[in-house]
Amino acid sequence: AQTVTQSQPEMSVQEAETVTLSCTYDTSESDYYLFWYKQPPSRQMILVIRQEAYKQQNATENRFSVNFQKAAKSFSLKISDSQLGDAAMYFCAYRSAFRDDKIIFGKGTRLHILP
Amino acid sequence: GAGVSQSPSNKVTEKGKDVELRCDPISGHTALYWYRQRLGQGLEFLIYFQGNSAPDKSGLPSDRFSAERTGESVSTLTIQRTQQEDSAVYLCASSLRGTIQETQYFGPGTRLLVL
Numbered sequence: 654a655q656t657v658t659q660s661q662p663e664m665s666v667q668e669a670e671t672v673t674l675s676c677t678y679d680t681s682e683s684d685y686y687l688f689w690y691k692q693p694p695s696r697q698m699i700l701v702i703r704q705e706a707y708k709q710q711n712a713t714e715n716r717f718s719v720n721f722q723k724a725a726k727s728f729s730l731k732i733s734d735s736q737l738g739d740a741a742m743y744f745c746a747y748r749s750a751f752r753d754d755k756i757i758f759g760k761g762t763r764l765h766i767l768p
Numbered sequence: 769g770a771g772v773s774q775s776p777s778n779k780v781t782e783k784g785k786d787v788e789l790r791c792d793p794i795s796g797h798t799a800l801y802w803y804r805q806r807l808g809q810g811l812e813f814l815i816y817f818q819g820n821s822a823p824d825k826s827g828l829p830s831d832r833f834s835a836e837r838t839g840e841s842v843s844t845l846t847i848q849r850t851q852q853e854d855s856a857v858y859l860c861a862s863s864l865r866g867t868i869q870e871t872q873y874f875g876p877g878t879r880l881l882v883l
Contacts, residue, residue, distance in 0.1 A: 657810070690874075696857060698811075698874035744810055755801070755813030755827060756872065 655680045657747050659759035666735045667767050673720075674730045674762050676745030684750035687721065689730045692742040692761070701743070704728065706750070732764075740766045770794075772875035774860050780881045781850055789845045789878045793862030798840050801872060804829075805857040814858075817843060818865075850882045 656679045666672035678687070689701040704712045704721050711719050716733045732739055745759040773792045781787050793800050798819045803811040813827040817837040828834070832850075837843040847854055857879050861872040 696859075696877040696879075698859065698861070700871050700873075703871070746811075755816065755824075756811070757813070758803075758810035760808070760810045 655682070655685075655747050655749070655757050657745050657757050657759035659745050659762050661762045662760070663763045663765065665765040665767055666732075668735055668737060670735055671731060671733045672735055672764065674732075674743050674745075674764065676728045676730070676759060678726050678728065678745070678747050680726070680747065680749075682749055682751065686748045686750060687719075687728045688746040688748070688756065689717070689719070689728075690744045690746060690758075691739075692744060693740075698744070702730065735766050737766050737768065740764060772860055772862050772873055774858075774875040774878050776878055777876065778879045778881075780883065782883055783852060784849055786846065786848045787850055787880060789847075789858050789880070791843045791845070791860030791862075791875060793841070793843070793860070794873055796840075796864065797862035797873075798865050799863045799870075799872075800837060800843050801861040801863075802835055802843070802845050803859045803861065805859055805877070807856070811859060814845070847880075850880075852882045855880055855882045 658677045685706045687704045691699045691701050702712050702714045702717050718731045720729045742761045744761045747757045775790045800817045802814040805811045815835045816824040832848045835845045857877040859877045861874045863870040863872045
């Protein structure tokens with residue numbers, strides 16, 4: 654079975670600084686998708702960034718980028734120029750490329766932005 | 769609609785009572801997912817509907833949990849004889865066709881508290 658592990662329950666970063674959130678996963682599958690979701694206090698899960706495992710290039714969305722290390726099964730999220738609005742729970746997630754059902758989520762990292 | 773909506777946003781019930789949670793997916797989305805999020809935890813997959821296919825119920829934790837979907841629109845998640853361990857946020861998500869490449873769009877969730 655696939656698992657997703659986020660080892661940092663909470664992190665803090667100064668506004669305008671850069672922070673990296675860690676995620677590791679375990680799978681025997683060769684093809685899959687990895688995601689970072691943001692969940693602000695409103696509870697709405699918002700997709701931040703998505704990486705397809707067969708793509709070598711790290712995904713980037715504005716201030717958000719990932720460091721995808723397939724051999725190490727690591728998928729970290731880097732947030733540059735942190736803003737107060739980035740404060741939220743961040744979930745790393747995995748989805749098989751062979752099954753069209755569930756996404757497997759990590760337990761999340763709560764990110765605090767210090768003004 | 770503009771996004772996935774869920775009702776009620778909050779529900780308090782007494783142990784042993786039945787509850788119904790509603791999800792309205794994005795119009796035109798054929799795939800619909802239910803997840804449960806316990807306090808401080810990631811999301812657990814519950815059930816998946818895709819068009820007229822038989823739903824994937826593999827994540828339902830017990831036979832007290834059931835879900836229905838009317839065509840490709842509204843879904844209701846029913847929990848019978850609620851227990852305190854059922855207290856959680858129940859999130860619904862939808863995607864256009866349920867294919868692996870697609871993004872799942874989440875609703876704001878229903879926070880259920882069982883006293």
